[in-house]
Amino acid sequence: MSDKIETVRLQAPFSERVARELKSGQRVLLSGVIYSLRDAGHKRLVELLKRGEEPPFPIENAVLYYVGPSPAKAGRALGSAGPTTSSRMDPYTSCLIRNGLRGMIGKGYRSDEVINAMKKHGAVYFAAIGGAGALLSQAIKEAKVIAWDDLGTEALRRLMVEDMPVTVAIDTKGVDLYKEGPDMWLKRHHD
Amino acid sequence: MSVREFDVAILRDVVEELCGELACELPNDIYNGIAQALDREDGPMARQVLNDLLINCDIAAKERVPMCQDTGMIVVFLDVGFDVRFLGDPYEAIDEGVRRGYKRHVLRMSVVRDPLRRINTHDNTPAMVTTRLVPGDRVTITLLCKGFGSENMSRLAMLLPADGEEGVRKFVIDTVSKAGPNACPPFVVGVGIGGTFDQVALAAKRALSRPLTEPNGDPFYARMEQSLLAEINELGIGPQGFGGRATALGVAIEVLPTHIAGLPVAVNINCHMARHIKEVL
Incomplete structure (x- = not known):
């Protein structure tokens, strides 16, 4: 393993071509527009797509952040805003990827079904540091609820982010940091 | 009286x-535990994560944000x-x-x-x-x-007396392995052994309230805490599951008397933000 982590800057939304250049293990400083959505919001979004209705944001090339933030204090966009466990979103995700979703930010494993959809359609999965909600919140400059306000912390929000630190966990080739990282450590320490 | x-x-x-x-x-024992884990890591990814966790704590304390x-x-x-x-x-x-x-x-x-x-x-x-x-x-x-990212990965088993210490050890290691990145490692692992179905879970929860710096008062279980921690930290999961030594910061065991026919064991996983506090009034 190299002594340095490769860091790239990325602007969201981004195209399939850009997604396919990203490699598992790269650190990414993400800027631009992303959307926050988690459990209840995923259910609504997928139901709406299945009814053939217009989604409340452009899914094509969009990045979703799985987060249920704590409320904002005065003068801040959001409170604490770290990632939640991604696997709960797995049942909805391949449908969203088929509809053009380009990136997801969360933490933890993804299902084989999701990884296969990512490979096929060129989508990428980023990990943000779970539990680092105060740090991640600093990268979120603006937050606006754009749909499903009744869901409270789970509402759909449009977020303006600046140099949000994330790591490419699973790339478009299906290379998975959650497998490769521990395997590499074990190889280094037990061979 | x-x-x-x-x-x-x-x-x-x-x-x-x-x-x-x-x-x-973050309580001092946990903050220091993360700092010590950082000293022991040699991989850049693991070091970056642990360092970011300490920065996160500093920001939270300074700005009074969770x-x-x-x-x-x-x-x-x-x-x-x-x-x-x-x-x-x-x-x-x-x-x-x-x-x-x-x-x-x-x-x-x-x-x-x-x-x-x-x-x-x-x-x-x-x-x-x-x-x-x-x-x-x-x-x-x-x-x-x-928090429930880690609570969701906790487990309970009614082992048999014949399973013994080895059975408990296997169950703890298996639970931690399955928790993986979803439960936000490095963990604090609370283990309850003995009692009844209900009490063993409480013992595991109570174990999470014990500071990392305080081992079990019984040297037998203090040694078991140390050997379990060492074994967990050879799994390679590491901070956030990106690979590394620090899969857990500590293991705390609480035991209870139990029935001649049983060996209940509960493993309550806490993420690295192991938030605990005690006041005597």
Whole structure:
């Protein structure tokens, strides 16, 4: 393993071509527009797509952040805003990827079904540091609820982010940091 | 023996204050545990994660913003002296403290009233309270702020006596391995052994309230804590599951007498934001 982590800057939304250049293990400083959505919001979004209705944001090339933030204090966009466990979103995700979703930010494993959809359609999965909600919140400059306000912390929000630190966990080739990282450590320490 | 009259408003005010402290300030034992884990890592990815976790704590403490957006469910262990007489309802006082604390400190309301109908209570009540009667005239309150990313990866097993120490060891290692990145490593691992189906889970939870710097008082179990920790930290999961040594910061075991036919074991996983605090009133 190299002594340095490769860091790239990325602007969201981004195209399939850009997604396919990203490699598992790269650190990414993400800027631009992303959307926050988690459990209840995923259910609504997928139901709406299945009814053939217009989604409340452009899914094509969009990045979703799985987060249920704590409320904002005065003068801040959001409170604490770290990632939640991604696997709960797995049942909805391949449908969203088929509809053009380009990136997801969360933490933890993804299902084989999701990884296969990512490979096929060129989508990428980023990990943000779970539990680092105060740090991640600093990268979120603006937050606006754009749909499903009744869901409270789970509402759909449009977020303006600046140099949000994330790591490419699973790339478009299906290379998975959650497998490769521990395997590499074990190889280094037990061979 | 004189009776000590205890105004429950004290309990309410302490809980209100501690809810904010728990959410925004990592206890010293855990902060130091992360710092020590950072010293032991040699991979850049693991070091970056642990370093970011320390920066996160510093930002949270300075700006009084929660370290993690999952400001949890409040778990309370209330040890009440035999000679204490409460003036008022202590359970209502604790819930009122949570209600005021979560509002005042701008924390996330993460509790639903009913597990299937799932309507949010919008004030993070009720707290999950376990009361014990103990000698003396003091009230000791221990608060945990328990996030569910890690709670969801916790497990319980009714092993057989023949499974013994080896069976317990396997179950703990298996539970930690399955928790992986989903439960936000490095973990604090609370292990309950013995008792009954219900009590073993409480023992595991209570273990999470013990500071990392305090091993089990019984040298046999203190050694078991050390050997389990060493084994967990050879799994390679590492900080956030990106690979590394620090899969856990500590293992705490609490044991109970049990039945001749049984060996209950419970493993309660806590993420690295192991928020615990104790006050003697």
